[in-house]
Every structure is written in C-alpha cells, then in structure tokens.
Amino acid sequence: MRNSPGLMRAIAYLLTVTTTLMPLHGVAQESPEVDSQDFLSQLGREGQNLGMELGNEAKNTPAKVQNGQITIPTMDENGNLQYQGGTQFSVQSLYPGSNPSNASVQNEYFSDGVAPDLDQLQGIYDSEEGMGETGSEAKDSLWEDAYSDTPSISGAAYKVLVDSSNQSRPDFSSDPMLGLTNATYENIDVIAEGFGDCSAETTFDEITMSVHNPEYETCDRVTDKSATCEVIHDYEAAVVKHHDGPYNISPCDGAGGGCSDVWIGKVGDNYWSGSCSIYEEFTEIKVVNPAAITQATLIRAKWDDYMQIWIGEPGEEVKVWSGPNNNFPPETAGKCELSTSWDQNPNLDLTSYFRNAPEDSVIRFKIRVSVSGEGEGFGKIRIKYDPSKAIIKDEWSPDSCIESATGVVDGFAEGSLTCVDDPRDAEGCTYTNGIKICEDSLKPSPIPGIPNLCKKVAVDADFDFYKGDMECYTDVDGEKQCPVNEGGNLNTCQQYEENPQCGFISSECVDGAQGNSGVCYVKEKTWDCGSSVDIDTIEKKTEYQCGGAIRCMGDDCLDPTQSTDQTANFAKASALLNAAQFMTQDMSCTGQDDDGNATGEENVTCTAFGGEAGECKIAVGGVSDCCEKPSNVSMADYLMMIRQVPKLDGAVLALEDTNVIKSSYQTLRDPVMNAWTEVSQPFTNYMDNISGAVEEIWSPIEELKNQLIEKLKEQAKGMLQDVMGNLAQDGATEAAATATADRAAEEAMTEMANQAASMLGAAMTVYTVYVVAVAVIQMVYACEQEELEMNTKRATDSCTYVGSYCKEEVLGACIEKRKAYCCFNSPLSRIIQEQVRPQFGQDFGTPKNPSCGGIPFEQIAQINWDEVNLDEWLAILQQNGQFPSGANLSMDALTGSGSVFNVDGDRLPADQRAMDRVDDIDVDAKRREAMDKIEVNPGGPGS
Structure with missing residues (x-):
C-alpha cells in the first residue's frame, strides 16, 4: 500500500466523507418526534453500554491456561466468546531460555548475543572491584554490540540512546515558534473557553443549614420500696353461683375434676305438710362463666307427693319436668296421693339454658310440690366444665x-x-x-x-443495697478518702424532666443492679439537653450548557436538559478538611523512635483518633458525685486552641516523603481537598505542568521549619497562656492559672515541635492539667486526679459514654456506680470515632472493658466519608463563635496575615509567595542547565 499513493489518497477521501456524514446518518435514523441532540446523546450512551458489555464479557471469559497452553477465546457467529476454536500458544514462548527447546532465543536479549555467566556473577557479588570490572566490561561489550553489523536487540536499543545523547542541544529560547507555544500555554485558560460544545457555569449560593449539637445527660432512678405491708392474693374459680341465699354447690362425688353439683329447691325432709297443698320454692343461679360449661344435666329429683320444675322469669316460666308420672293434682283434682316419697334420676339435659346464658346472668328455677301429709321437694343439677377456663380471678x-x-x-x-x-x-x-x-x-x-x-403475705422489707461504705481511694491532694453512702437522693432526673429543652432518649439498667427476678433497682436514663443552631454557609452548584449535538467524551455523557447539581457545601467541606488536618496531629504509631523512624524489623502500626478509657464514681442514691464536669471550662477558648494546632499543616507536609506520618496524612487529605477544588483552582491552573526549578520552589520549606520552630513555640505558648488566662474566674484561681499556663505551654510546645503526631494529645493534656489545677480549688467532693482529668475532657465534648456498672461484686449491693467513657483528644476525634465505628461493625466495648483504640490507617482508606455526619462539629463551632464564614475567607486570612505562622507580622498569602518564587525563574534556562550537566559515558574505546 505504501507504493500505491493513489489508493491511499482514495481511502483518505473516503474516510473524510464518511466521518463527516456519520452524525447526519445518526440524525437521519432517529424518530421524527425525538430531538436530534437527545438522540445523539442516546447513541453515545448506547455506545458506552456496548463497551461495558464487551468489557464484562472479556472479564467473564478470560484467557485460560491448561497443560502449558494458553487459550484466548474467540467470538462465534452469534457474538459470544468461546474457548473452542480459540487461539492457542505455549506458555514457554513467553519466557525465552526457560527450557532447552527455546534456549537460543534468550541470547537475543543480551549484548553480543551471549547470556551472562550466572556463576561468575554470584562469585563477585560482594567485591566492589570485581563488580566494577564486570560492569565496565559489560558496557564496552554493549557498545561494540551496538555498532556491529548485526547488533542484538539490546545493542540496537543502546545505540539509539547513545546517538540521542550525542545530538546537539540547540537553544530555542528565542525561537518564534516555541515562543508562540509559551504564549499559548500562558493563556491556556482563556483559549480553552473557546473549545468544546459544552460549558459549565458554577455558582455559589448563600444558604442556611440547621445543625444539632446534642448534650447528653444521664441520671438515676433508684428503687427503694422499704415497707411493712401485706400482699393480698384474691383468687376465685366459678362456673355458677347461687344468686340468693347460701352457697349450695359442691364437687361431684367420684366424678373427677371439671364437675360440680348445684342444688335447687330446699334440701331436707318433710318440711312441708298439708292435704293436697301446693308449695313453691324459687332458686336463682348466676351463670358466671358460661364459656366454661360443657354440659348441664338434672340428675336427681326428690319430692313428696308431686313435683314440677319450671325455668324463667315470672309470667314467662317454662315447665321443663314433672313427676312422678307427668301429672299434678290441680290437673287431676281430688286424686292426691297420700305421703308417697319419690327419689328419681331424670337425666334431663339443661345444657342449652346454661351455655346460651349471657355472662353473669341469672337463671330462675321454680319448684312446685303438692303435699298430702308431710313432704319436700328439691333437685340436683350436675354441671361439667373445662377446668382451664374455670379460674375467674387470680390477682396479687x-x-x-x-x-x-x-x-x-x-x-x-x-x-x-x-x-x-x-x-x-x-x-x-x-x-x-x-x-x-x-x-x-x-x-x-x-x-x-x-x-x-x-x-395473704406479711412483708417486712428494708432496702439497704445502696447504703454503706464506698471503696477507699486517694484523692487529688494525696489524702485517703473512704466515703459512706447514706442515700437521700433516689431521683436525679427531676431537673431534666422539668427542663423543656431536654428530650428523653433511653433508659437502661445499670450493670449489676438487676436481681434474679429481672427487676432493675438502679435505672439510668439518658436525656438530650442540646440545641440546634443555624449556620450561614455557601453551596456550590454547577450547571452545564451544551450548544452542539455531540456531548459525549470518553465515558462521560452530559444531558443539557437537566441541571447537574453537584452540591459542594462549604460547611461540610470545611468539616471534612478539619478531619483530614486533625488526623495528622491525632495519631500514634508503634515501632517508631522519637524521630518517627521504624525501630528494629517489627511492623509499624499507626492509628488515628485514638482515645483512652476512663471512669468516675457516683454514690448510688446518695450525694457524693465525682462525675461532675468542672465549671471553669471555656469551650470557645478550648476550640480556639485546638483549631490552631492543625495549622501546623505546612510543617507536616515539609517532612520527608518517606515519613509515615506524611504519607498517611495525604491518603486522607488529598481526596478531601479535591472536594473543594474551587479554592485552589486559580493557582493550580498555572502550576500543574511546570517542570524543573523544583529546588528553587521548595527549598525554603526546610529553612522555614528550622527557622520558625522557635518562633512558633513562642507564638503558641502565648496563645495557650491567653486561653488559660481567660479561664481564671476570680483572684483565687488567677495564681494557679498563671503558673500552670507558663509550665504547660512550654511543655506542650516542646512536645509538639519534637513529635507532630501527638500535637492534639499534647494540647489536650495541657488544657486538662490546667483546668484540674483550677478545679481543685473549686471542687465540692474530694475526687481522684484521673476523674478530674477525664471530666475536663467530658466538658470539652471529647468523650463518648460507654455505660455504667455497679462497682460491688456481690449480688444485691450497688453502693457505688462507675460511669465509663472513651475520651479522645478533641470533639472532632470523638465524633469521627462515633460515626466510623458502625461502618466496620465495631462499638466501644462494655462499661467494664471499654474499647477506645484508634482507627488503623489501613481502615481509613475504606471509610465511606459520605456516610460520616459531622454536623455536630459544625454546631459546636458555630455555638462557640469558631465557625469560619465562607464569605469572609480569603487566601490572606488562611495562609497570610491570619495564619498562626505569621509570627513576624509580614507573612504573605500562599498564592503570592508561590508566584514570587516562580516569577523570577527562567524555567527553560533551568531545564537547559540541567541537560548540560548530564554526561554520558557510552563505553567503547577510551571510555
């Protein structure tokens, strides 16, 4: 084809025409109702989907190796990849010299076409002179190979390198063509605006967002039911009752359970007398539990001389039985039988009268007896029932x-x-x-x-489980304390119940305060007495406007009919940036020396946002409380102090590239910074592609670190003294404030300067020591040093509550309660821990064994930061006047005169300092200078 210029020209014409007409062909194929731009976008997306499908097919049907043969699948007539009929070749062909069959091939890759003698190389590995001679010989051999008539592959490649190094290096600094190129690059941002069919318009809107700052408080309700009283057990079983008169119901003789006999009429003998005299007796039976009745039968009737049984209310009675022969004297006048006594078993079924009766209704029985001489009349009804339904009352x-x-x-x-x-x-x-x-x-x-x-049960109870001697301890003054819990404070929740700002959260039983019966004797309730606050912030939105029909590039297609809202909230972005910055000052590594270098051969394990377990004691139901937060904590001043610490970010980034602190920090920092690219866009556009002059740009960093460290220590010391001085509330605490501030600030800054990884830890330690020194003067109860330090951290919102437990090991005693916490070096560290642990299925352990360790660096890369809610941190900053307003931010405020590094008062902003370093540098001249310093010794004669 190279020898057929006409054919090549024809193909070029054909490609030009078809390429031009391809968009028109796509539009021509579309439906008339569909907009051409949308149709082309659809074609682009379909093309992307096809590519993804093909890629997935290749992943699902990769090349396979079997019996030393590699098989690459091919596509059949249906478009499916299959191994049968695919391309095959031997694995050995990929590794020349791996076996005798292809041993000669390997020589092509070495100078002179001869592979080196491995035994000879092994013999001189520890000889500097031998290695030098062998290397020199190899270089000479490679040169001879390169300039021979039949060079090997290595020799030919080496010749290209040598020939390139021998070429002249003209100076094109004044060349008009390259000058135009430089001018184009300098104005690339302006020129780029004229390319492409799609443009992006970014707007920054002022919005207000509401965030909540919870303030969790716990309180106790102690059960004390001391009393002398009686427990009454009121129970009853019944199916029917006599509605009037004494009870005449008895268990069935020999009939087993679930059977009762009910008598109707007057049970006795010859209590009536007369001559054909008629007597009537009424019996009312209350059907208490009709659902339990299974059968009701008239099993006995005894009378003298004639008897009838009627059921029903007066005027509505129904005769259900008559004896002895279904006759009665009024019906056979003058034929009264004299003094004949009868005792029969009628076995008359009366079930329907009882089963269909409403609950607690009354069935009225009337017995009529004709007596000549002396006589009586009564009957017995046997009621069978379900025993499981017979109990109608069972109450304690x-x-x-x-x-x-x-x-x-x-x-x-x-x-x-x-x-x-x-x-x-x-x-x-x-x-x-x-x-x-x-x-x-x-x-x-x-x-x-x-x-x-x-x-009936007589009860005499005296609840004394929370009264008695508490565990002895040594207080902050070194005095031994053995307090006694005398009770008197059974409910500490009233203050939260009456506070409309507090909302109930949960109630749990204190570990160790639950009896075998399941009753909890000390309940701990949690309330949220926090508040919400509005934050004025800035939100970034980007909308795309596309004028042309083709809107796809690579794997991205834009739909101009929709507004692409890629929200970038300044408040949330700043919170994430705080997280990235705090990590560098809130980390610890094992297996390192003081300079951050690995010691020995053990693995270096680093974690971020680590905490420490702590606990404090409370007299259960009493007044002694060593869990009270100190009142001399200024959250605003504390936040001001710890927010200065991450500003040493520049010093951290100046560490060597191999430093584990820097590399781990950048793992988190870089993605976060990319979320707010508009901040750095003007600077990075000019700096991205500039090469050379690295030394002139970055060498001042080491000088900065070395020269400013002492000034930084003085600056931070003064800042700490100011913060601590603000906390002195009266003359009694002023002396402690001054002395502690001087000593703590000096110690803290020395530690910060020598070990960047513990900066936040040092700041927290300093602040805690100071607050405790002042709190000792104001404290009500004599408590331990560790408790005061932990409560100081709690007052700075830096502790997570794990739970509480009864200190006593004996069941039935809870005189002293311990509240357990995991305390971290900042509120933000605590919030991140609370947000991240659920992602890994972790919690903070149990009250007796809290788990407060840091987050391993290998897990930091796995954190889904979209699921990390830092609104609480924003609320804390806003409520304490420490939230940065996006509208007031500037490069000078962040990196210039507003920076903590502005120790001399004349610090320029970062963008100006960076450009000042670059403005006076001739990048091309520096590049040529570097090239001229390169000396090549290709070997060969005289080398």
Whole structure:
C-alpha cells in the first residue's frame, strides 16, 4: 500500500466523507418526534453500554491456561466468546531460555548475543572491584554490540540512546515558534473557553443549614420500696353461683375434676305438710362463666307427693319436668296421693339454658310440690366444665408491696416474708364455689418461696443495697478518702424532666443492679439537653450548557436538559478538611523512635483518633458525685486552641516523603481537598505542568521549619497562656492559672515541635492539667486526679459514654456506680470515632472493658466519608463563635496575615509567595542547565 499513493489518497477521501456524514446518518435514523441532540446523546450512551458489555464479557471469559497452553477465546457467529476454536500458544514462548527447546532465543536479549555467566556473577557479588570490572566490561561489550553489523536487540536499543545523547542541544529560547507555544500555554485558560460544545457555569449560593449539637445527660432512678405491708392474693374459680341465699354447690362425688353439683329447691325432709297443698320454692343461679360449661344435666329429683320444675322469669316460666308420672293434682283434682316419697334420676339435659346464658346472668328455677301429709321437694343439677377456663380471678396486690417483697427475695432488701393465710388442705388444694383449686390451677406466685394458693403475705422489707461504705481511694491532694453512702437522693432526673429543652432518649439498667427476678433497682436514663443552631454557609452548584449535538467524551455523557447539581457545601467541606488536618496531629504509631523512624524489623502500626478509657464514681442514691464536669471550662477558648494546632499543616507536609506520618496524612487529605477544588483552582491552573526549578520552589520549606520552630513555640505558648488566662474566674484561681499556663505551654510546645503526631494529645493534656489545677480549688467532693482529668475532657465534648456498672461484686449491693467513657483528644476525634465505628461493625466495648483504640490507617482508606455526619462539629463551632464564614475567607486570612505562622507580622498569602518564587525563574534556562550537566559515558574505546 505504501507504493500505491493513489489508493491511499482514495481511502483518505473516503474516510473524510464518511466521518463527516456519520452524525447526519445518526440524525437521519432517529424518530421524527425525538430531538436530534437527545438522540445523539442516546447513541453515545448506547455506545458506552456496548463497551461495558464487551468489557464484562472479556472479564467473564478470560484467557485460560491448561497443560502449558494458553487459550484466548474467540467470538462465534452469534457474538459470544468461546474457548473452542480459540487461539492457542505455549506458555514457554513467553519466557525465552526457560527450557532447552527455546534456549537460543534468550541470547537475543543480551549484548553480543551471549547470556551472562550466572556463576561468575554470584562469585563477585560482594567485591566492589570485581563488580566494577564486570560492569565496565559489560558496557564496552554493549557498545561494540551496538555498532556491529548485526547488533542484538539490546545493542540496537543502546545505540539509539547513545546517538540521542550525542545530538546537539540547540537553544530555542528565542525561537518564534516555541515562543508562540509559551504564549499559548500562558493563556491556556482563556483559549480553552473557546473549545468544546459544552460549558459549565458554577455558582455559589448563600444558604442556611440547621445543625444539632446534642448534650447528653444521664441520671438515676433508684428503687427503694422499704415497707411493712401485706400482699393480698384474691383468687376465685366459678362456673355458677347461687344468686340468693347460701352457697349450695359442691364437687361431684367420684366424678373427677371439671364437675360440680348445684342444688335447687330446699334440701331436707318433710318440711312441708298439708292435704293436697301446693308449695313453691324459687332458686336463682348466676351463670358466671358460661364459656366454661360443657354440659348441664338434672340428675336427681326428690319430692313428696308431686313435683314440677319450671325455668324463667315470672309470667314467662317454662315447665321443663314433672313427676312422678307427668301429672299434678290441680290437673287431676281430688286424686292426691297420700305421703308417697319419690327419689328419681331424670337425666334431663339443661345444657342449652346454661351455655346460651349471657355472662353473669341469672337463671330462675321454680319448684312446685303438692303435699298430702308431710313432704319436700328439691333437685340436683350436675354441671361439667373445662377446668382451664374455670379460674375467674387470680390477682396479687398491691404492686408496691409485691415490689417490696421481690427486693427481699433478690437480696436488695433486708426483711422477712410470711404467708399468714394458707387455705391449703392435706392434698395442697382448696375449694371455692364447688371447684377444686390446686397449685397448678393458678399462675405462679410473684413472690418466690410463697405458695400460689396463699391468700395473704406479711412483708417486712428494708432496702439497704445502696447504703454503706464506698471503696477507699486517694484523692487529688494525696489524702485517703473512704466515703459512706447514706442515700437521700433516689431521683436525679427531676431537673431534666422539668427542663423543656431536654428530650428523653433511653433508659437502661445499670450493670449489676438487676436481681434474679429481672427487676432493675438502679435505672439510668439518658436525656438530650442540646440545641440546634443555624449556620450561614455557601453551596456550590454547577450547571452545564451544551450548544452542539455531540456531548459525549470518553465515558462521560452530559444531558443539557437537566441541571447537574453537584452540591459542594462549604460547611461540610470545611468539616471534612478539619478531619483530614486533625488526623495528622491525632495519631500514634508503634515501632517508631522519637524521630518517627521504624525501630528494629517489627511492623509499624499507626492509628488515628485514638482515645483512652476512663471512669468516675457516683454514690448510688446518695450525694457524693465525682462525675461532675468542672465549671471553669471555656469551650470557645478550648476550640480556639485546638483549631490552631492543625495549622501546623505546612510543617507536616515539609517532612520527608518517606515519613509515615506524611504519607498517611495525604491518603486522607488529598481526596478531601479535591472536594473543594474551587479554592485552589486559580493557582493550580498555572502550576500543574511546570517542570524543573523544583529546588528553587521548595527549598525554603526546610529553612522555614528550622527557622520558625522557635518562633512558633513562642507564638503558641502565648496563645495557650491567653486561653488559660481567660479561664481564671476570680483572684483565687488567677495564681494557679498563671503558673500552670507558663509550665504547660512550654511543655506542650516542646512536645509538639519534637513529635507532630501527638500535637492534639499534647494540647489536650495541657488544657486538662490546667483546668484540674483550677478545679481543685473549686471542687465540692474530694475526687481522684484521673476523674478530674477525664471530666475536663467530658466538658470539652471529647468523650463518648460507654455505660455504667455497679462497682460491688456481690449480688444485691450497688453502693457505688462507675460511669465509663472513651475520651479522645478533641470533639472532632470523638465524633469521627462515633460515626466510623458502625461502618466496620465495631462499638466501644462494655462499661467494664471499654474499647477506645484508634482507627488503623489501613481502615481509613475504606471509610465511606459520605456516610460520616459531622454536623455536630459544625454546631459546636458555630455555638462557640469558631465557625469560619465562607464569605469572609480569603487566601490572606488562611495562609497570610491570619495564619498562626505569621509570627513576624509580614507573612504573605500562599498564592503570592508561590508566584514570587516562580516569577523570577527562567524555567527553560533551568531545564537547559540541567541537560548540560548530564554526561554520558557510552563505553567503547577510551571510555
């Protein structure tokens, strides 16, 4: 084809025409109802999808190796990749010289076409002279190979390098063509605006966002049910009752459970007299539990001389039985039988009268008897029922006395429990309404050890589990303290219950305060007494405007019909940047010396945002409280102090590239910085592609670190003294404030200067020591040093509450409660820990064994920062006047006169300092100078 210019020219014409017409062809194929621009966008997306499908097919059907053969799949007629019929070649062909069959191939890759003698090389590996001679010989051999008539592959490549080094290096600094190129580069931002069919318009809108700063408070409710009282067990079983008169219901003789006999009429003998005299007797039976009745039968009738049984209200009675022969004297006048006594078993089914009766309704029975001489009349109804439904009442009361009794059983109260009304017979059962009740008929007794048939329990309970001697300890003044808990403060939640700003969060039982019965005797309640605050911030929005039809490039397609809202909230971005900055000052590494270098051969393990476990004591139900936060903490001043520490960012970045602190820091810092690119855009556009002159640009960093470290120490020391001085509330604390500030500031800055990784830890330590020194003067209770230090951290919102537990090891005693925390070096460190741990399925351990370790660096890269909510940090800053306003930010405020590094008062902003370093540098001249310094010794004769 190279020898056919006509053919090449024809193909070029053809490609030109078809390429030009391709967009028109796409538009011609579209539906008339579809806009051409949208249609082309759709084509672009379909092309992308096709490419992704092909890529996935290649991933799912990769080349495979079997029996030393590599098979590359090919596409069949249906467009599917398959191995059968694919291209095959031997693995050995990829590794020349790996076996005798291709040993000769390897020589092509060495000078003179001869592979080196490995044994000879192994013999001189520790000889500097031998290695030098061998290297010189190899270089000469390579030169001879390069300039031979048949050079090897290595020789030919080496010749290209040597020939390139021998070429002249003309000076094109005044060349008009390259001068135009430089001018083009200098104005690349302006020129770039004229390219492309799509343009992006970025706007910054002022918005207001509401964030919440929670303030969690815990309080206790202690159960003290000390009392002398009685527990009444009111239970009853019934199916029917006599509505009037004494009960005449008894268990069935020999019929087993679930059977009662109910008598109607007057049971007796010859209590009436007369001659064909008619007597009537009424019996009302209350059907208490009709659902339990399975059968009701009239099993016996005894009378003298004639008898009838009627059911119903007066005027509505229905005769259900008559005897002895279904006759009665009024119906057969003058034929009264004299003094014949009858006792029969009618077995008359009366079930429907009982089953269909409403609950607690009354069935009225009337017995009519004709008597000649002396006589009587009564009957017996046998009622069968379901025993499981027979219990109609089973109640223990009052609850307060039951709780008192339970405390005695659980061992949280001293006292006695005595059943003073036990109706059980020899079988362990009792009877009510003709129903036999045994132990298994009722619910279990709520008082262990008391039988569930007991009718009355005498209770004497004295709750003393929280009263007594607390554990001895040494207080902050070195004095031994052995406090006694005398109680008197059973509810510490009232202040939060009455505060409308506090919202109830949860209630949990203090570990160790739950009895075997399941009753909790010390409940800890959590309230949120925090507040919400509005933040005025800036939000970045980008909209794309596309004028042309083609809007796809690479794997990205734009839809101009929609506004692409890539929100970049300044407040949230600044919070993430704080997180990145704080990490460098809040980290620790194992296996390092004081200079941050690895010691020995052990692995260096680094973590960020690590904390320490701590606890404080409270007298349960008493007044002694070593968990109170100190009142002399100024959150605003503390925030001002710790927010100055990350401004040493420049010093951290000046560390060597191999320093583990810097590399780990940049792992987090770089992505965060990219989220707010508009801040650095004007500077990076000019700096991205400038090469050379590295020494002139960055050499002042080391000088900066070395010259300013002492000034920084003085600056920070003064800042710490100012902050601590603001905390002195009266004359009694002023002396402590001054002395502690001087000593703490000097120690802190020395530690900060020598070990960057512990900057926040040092700041927290200094602040804690200072606050404790002042708090000792003001404290109410004599507490331990560790408690005061931890409570100081709590007052700065730097601690996570893990939980509480009873210090005593004996069940039934909770005189002293311990509240456990994980405390970190800043509020932000604590917030990040709380937000990140759930992503890895981790918590903070248990109150007795808190887990407060830092986040390993290998996990930091796995954090989903989109799921990390730092609104609380923003609220803390805003409420304490430390939130930076986006509208007031400038390069000078951040890096110039407003920087903590402005120790001399004349610090220029970073962009001006950077450009000053570059303005006087002739980049091309520096590049030529560097090239001229390169000397090449290609070997060969005289080398």
